[in-house]
Amino acid sequence: MDKTLLDRLMGQVSKPARYMGNEYNMVEKDPSKVSIRFAFAFPDVYEVGMSHLGMKILYHLINEREDTYCERVFAPWTDMEEKLRQHRLPLFSLETRDPVSSFDFIGFTLQYEMSYTNILNMLDLAGVPLRSRDRSASDPFVIVGGPCAYNPEPLAEFVDLVVLGEGEETINEILDAYLEWKDEKGSREDFLLRASRIPGVYIPAFYDVEYDSKGRVASVKPNRSGVPERIVKRIIPDLDKAYYPKTLVVPYMEIVHDRIMLEIFRGCTRGCRFCQAGMIYRPVRERSMDKLLELAENLVGNTGYEEMSLASLSTSDYSELENLARELMARFEKSRVSLSLPSMRVDSFAKEFIEQVQKVRKTGLTFAPEAGTQRLRDVINKGVTEEDLAASVIDAFESGWNTVKLYFMIGLPTETDEDLDGIAALARRVADCYYSVDREKRQKGLKITVSTSSFVPKPFTPFQWEPQDTMEVLREKQQKLQKHLRMKQVNYNWHDPEVSFLEAVFARGDRRLGEALYKAWEKGARFDGWAEHFSIDRWMEAFEDAGIAPAEYANRRREHDEIMPWDHIDTGVTKAYLWKEYQRALKGETTPDCRLDCTGCGVRRIGEGLC
């Protein structure tokens, strides 16, 4: 590896700090003194990957081990890729700038489907065979985890190990097993067999998938003895005892979420029916306020960050939120660390709370009613009413806010024209609320941003049986909304239907999609999540070459008794519960927050005593 040349090339590309490393709190170890080298790879650029909480936790957790050096790897932007390929330099880690192919593990986190081509591209840049069957003794093991790993089937032939669920314990068990295996000098398969005995570890190569005459999954069966029929996700039972870093790598360049993230709880009890996170991260487990304050003190002291946010799926549901927010603001006001609160839900938004947030610094105000009418909000089980929203925005306007963002989804199951009209009506209602506030009290210059994403049916949700609207239908709906939202205070933006379509294909994909993925990558697909690099035409050609009809995956309604490609994976929530919820949805029946009363989702089977 010509590190002098590499260093010079950094000077010839955009944002060289992406590749520079050497940030404050970067872990430095002597690679010759460790037994395992682990490359934690994020299949997107530095500023996206460095914002990811899971990576921060696992990076420091793995580096707590004296026998292992965990280093970071990100997808080089296209200008850097070009330089690397031109000079035949391989993919490298930030810490030591050593070639990733010489590591024991390459771990990818799967945050969104649109990063899959980057995984292939990074393996190729590293010089590691793309397909797991082609890897030999000297190649690293490719291991994946994260939300998309719950249905890893489209990536089955490219990865060696899949970690299901929260990885804090599993990863250490895998590394221990690796050391034992290394002593024994066994084959690659020996290690995978050993790993398959660790709960929550899924080895795709150890399962055979059969398809029926209609091309649907007929069965998924282990092809080795001793391999579990179903793989159950892992849960960290007590967050107060779970590992959380005392420090974070402090980037030089601005990253997407450039602040301390304080994870206040995992899971969500709301039960929104479109939401995969709400199902797969169950049960809810909170971190105690004492623990959080201790973590916050450590993190502010060790990073010097000027901003902190509370991370969770539904921050306002934290049982001691007001106390926590008040205490954090009181403690850090003098050192001018501001507190921001994302994922704000409309209903539990107290006025006093808004004022507390404002005390340090104003942050944006975001509401996510998700659907335009009460009927459709009941279908998706988003327990928010128009009156909740109105009361909240009036409070906000009275407290000096003048900018509101509203998030909706289009293409939801049972959606009609009336529901689309409802989106525009809600925007108008928010404007009316603003004008109802005293001219003296309100800040001039109302700005409402309405954003619509397109519904993507996700596995492990009550809507996993639902078809997605075709791209044409989504486009028509967007055009209709554009017309309805032509108001001077309103700014409307929407997601590309082509991207949503592809997400829908891969979210509920099976192993056969691997070929299309490979073909798309070969044709140059990468950074599909970046509009400037995404091309639907390239993807359609790839599907055709692979003999795949993508609409079968995105736009087809699944049968009740159909075997899903991910049915051998157990997230705790049962398929029977999801179906029950689906039926309730179609009838417009809501299901209350399960903190009030257990709704029988099934997670108690694996998380005994946790909820």
Add this chain to the structure above:
Amino acid sequence: MRLFIRYAREERVKYISHLDLMRTFQRALRRARIPVAYSEGFNPHPRLAFASALAVGVTSSDEYMDIILEEPVAPEEFAARMNFVMPMGLPILDAVQVDEKVPSLMSMIERASYQVELSGTVPGLKQMVEDFLSRPAVEIEKQGKKGLQLVDIKPGIYMLRLDDENGSILHMLLQTGSKGNIRPETVVQEILRQQSNGGLEDGLLHIHRDGQYIYKEGEWVSPLALKY
């Protein structure tokens, strides 16, 4: 209380931008629990200012910062506490207390010296440097308020010579600061202009700033050498 700080930016962190560096210092100040003063107003910001910008990719052993503190911290203590929490490659070299009435470093520093290393030996470089020095004027195009303008940079080049030992290193002393700023790359580009394959991207190996100077009573002196 006001301090002038001298620091270095070494090889391992040379690719950070001016804004990155500002954030880095702000965060280090918070880690060191230094009571930095904040501006008034709707969006208060910490009162620290760099004497001059350092381009991405350039290292330096002589950088300066001007900082106002809310409560006094002895200069030696400031340096010690900061060095404990600064990233590797950004050491604080010196700190001195200055009167609040002293003009800003940015307004006082007018010259900077550089070592520029070219990749490999450029045949005939010695002659090219001599030719360059003998030119009465060196006009380059600059984007001004009235569009592209021709500017003579020659008066702003106070010294230019080849290193005595290493034939691919150039030493130069150039105008810097608010009255005019000459980039060392520009000078190299002009010297190499005669060369047919003068692609600067591959020709320039490394730029290092090794001094910044203030004009005081007929002499060019280092900013911290002055009595304030």
